[in-house]
Amino acid sequence: MTISDLPPINASLNVLATVFLTLGYIFIKRKKQNAHRNCMIAAFITSTVFLACYLTYHFNVTAVTKFQGQGIARPIYFFILITHIILAVIIVPLVLITLSRGLKQRFEAHKRIARWTWPLWMYVSVTGVIVYMMLYVWFPPK
Numbered sequence: 001m002t003i004s005d006l007p008p009i010n011a012s013l014n015v016l017a018t019v020f021l022t023l024g025y026i027f028i029k030r031k032k033q034n035a036h037r038n039c040m041i042a043a044f045i046t047s048t049v050f051l052a053c054y055l056t057y058h059f060n061v062t063a064v065t066k067f068q069g070q071g072i073a074r075p076i077y078f079f080i081l082i083t084h085i086i087l088a089v090i091i092v093p094l095v096l097i098t099l100s101r102g103l104k105q106r107f108e109a110h111k112r113i114a115r116w117t118w119p120l121w122m123y124v125s126v127t128g129v130i131v132y133m134m135l136y137v138w139f140p141p142k
Helices: 003-029 033-060 073-103 107-138
Strands: none
Touching: 003 033, 003 107, 033 073, 033 107, 073 107
């Protein structure tokens, strides 16, 4: 494995986090707290591994991959990218606080913040995959 293998691995980790987030949501709606907890911990671990791989890639690759799309694809890509980056920074402390409250069984406080954390975390995970697809699959570097 080389550094250049990390972008598709990162996208796969985002897909996996999205699956865990979705299952966690379904489980809590069905009042299956243990399954919910396990899925959310798995989403956290998956997202943490993603972050480590993402930082490793960007600290080791000096060249910038330029977006090759043209027309309407450009503003769409940059809107998704910018919102993804901003929310990715915001989501880190939200996830840590939400996870901490849940593990401490402070369920009312956990529930209040999770209403914000879950959709933002889901957005960041899904848009991470979309950014990858737009940058490397749909409009690949030349």
